[in-house]
Amino acid sequence: MGAALRPDGVSGTGGWEHVAATVEESMFARVSTYRPGPGSTGAPSAATVSQVLGLAGCKGIYYLLGKDGKSLSVTLWDDEAALAGSEQAVEKIRTETTAGQHMEVLGVEEFEVLTKEP
Numbered sequence: 001m002g003a004a005l006r007p008d009g010v011s012g013t014g015g016w017e018h019v020a021a022t023v024e025e026s027m028f029a030r031v032s033t034y035r036p037g038p039g040s041t042g043a044p045s046a047a048t049v050s051q052v053l054g055l056a057g058c059k060g061i062y063y064l065l066g067k068d069g070k071s072l073s074v075t076l077w078d079d080e081a082a083l084a085g086s087e088q089a090v091e092k093i094r095t096e097t098t099a100g101q102h103m104e105v106l107g108v109e110e111f112e113v114l115t116k117e118p
Contacts, residue, residue: 027059027113028083032073032094037102042071048097055089057082070106076113083110 036042043063044052052061057078064072075090077083098105 026079027116028077028080029111029113030075030077030083030086030090030108031111032108033106034071034073034098035069035104035106036065036071040101040103041065042101042103044073044097048093051093052090055086057086071103080112 034042043065044061049061052058052075059076059078061076062072062074064074066072075086077086094105094108097103
């Protein structure tokens with residue numbers, strides 16, 4: 001993944017830097033930003049959600065719709081290996097879903113989850 005920038009602004013090398021994490025186990029997230037087509041929320045179908053949840057290491061999926069019309073999907077992964085291992089499958093699902101719903105992908109980012117509360 002290259003260099004990671006820690007919250008204190010110090011650049012790390014190779015992989016994620018662990019800084020004051022309050023998560024007992026590492027967990028990672030992929031956040032995709034979309035602009036749904038006219039008249040659509042872009043919400044994923046039950047089949048799409050099932051496909052994502054069926055991927056090895058997936059811990060959950062959230063879909064958010066903003067007042068500005070943009071939407072976000074947030075997927076949570078057991079660890080960095082699960083996040084990386086899901087990349088090709090998720091890209092295929094994302095491509096099929098966005099084409100079918102006429103959505104534009106504005107960006108895809110990956111994060112280490114530092115805090116998790118029930």
